[in-house]
Amino acid sequence: MTADQFDLPLPKPAVHREDEFLVSESNARAIQAIEHWGAWPVMAALLVGPRKSGRSLLARMFVAKTGGVMIDDAERTSETEMFHAWNRAQSARRPLLIVADAPPPEWAVRLPDLRSRLAATPVLRLDRPDDQLVPELLRYLFDRRDLDARPDLIAWLVKRVERSHLAVLRTVELIEEAADARRTRKLSIPMARAVLSQSGLISERLRSQPPELL
The missing domain is CATH 1.10.8.60 (Helicase, Ruva Protein; domain 3)
Structure with a gap:
C-alpha cells in the first residue's frame, strides 16, 4: 500500500495542518477498522500504539467526523468514568474510542465490570513505523x-x-x-x-x- 495522507474526510488544507495522518501498512488496518466503526461488535474500540504514533490525532479526527467520544490516556483515566462512558456509548449508539499505550491486561483494570466490558471491546493497533x-x-x-x-x-x-x-x-x-x-x-x-x-x-x-x- 502506498503511503498517503489520511484525513477522515475533512476539508483539505492548502498547507499542512494538525488534521493530517500518514498511512502505511503499519497502521492501515486500524484506520480501516475506524472507518467502518458501524461494524464494531460493541459501540466502542480500544486504539493502542506507541507514543507519537498519531493515535490521539486519529481519535480527534474520528470524533470530528462521527460525533463520537474519545478517552485519551486511558490508563490514567478514572475507571468509574470510563465504565459510565462505555455504557453511554452503547445506549446512545454514539461510538467511543479509547486511546491507550496497550490493551488490558498490560495495564491493570481493578473494576470487574469495566474489565469485562474492555475484554469485549475490539483492539485497533498502530504499529511501529515500517520502512515505508x-x-x-x-x-x-x-x-x-x-x-x-x-x-x-x-x-x-x-x-x-x-x-x-x-x-x-x-x-x-x-x-x-x-x-x-x-x-x-x-x-x-x-x-x-x-x-x-x-x-x-x-x-x-x-x-x-x-x-x-x-
Whole structure:
C-alpha cells in the first residue's frame, strides 16, 4: 500500500495542518477498522500504539467526523468514568474510542465490570513505523518546519534512524535545533551526521564504521 495522507474526510488544507495522518501498512488496518466503526461488535474500540504514533490525532479526527467520544490516556483515566462512558456509548449508539499505550491486561483494570466490558471491546493497533512510513514521516516533519531536506538526506537518515515514532521525531527536532543555530533552513548529511553522533542516535554498529560510511 502506498503511503498517503489520511484525513477522515475533512476539508483539505492548502498547507499542512494538525488534521493530517500518514498511512502505511503499519497502521492501515486500524484506520480501516475506524472507518467502518458501524461494524464494531460493541459501540466502542480500544486504539493502542506507541507514543507519537498519531493515535490521539486519529481519535480527534474520528470524533470530528462521527460525533463520537474519545478517552485519551486511558490508563490514567478514572475507571468509574470510563465504565459510565462505555455504557453511554452503547445506549446512545454514539461510538467511543479509547486511546491507550496497550490493551488490558498490560495495564491493570481493578473494576470487574469495566474489565469485562474492555475484554469485549475490539483492539485497533498502530504499529511501529515500517520502512515505508519512516521516509514519509521524515519528509512530512521537515516540511512542517520549513526545512529543506533533500532526497539524499532522507535516504541517509532512513538507513540510520531507529524504527520508532519517537526516534523519528527526536531526530527531526535535533536537526532543526542545529539548523536554527546555524541560521539556515537548508539541511545536509554532514550536519545530520554530527547531530546524530553527538546525540547517540546512531547505533554502536554504525558508529564503528569509517566516517565516510556514517
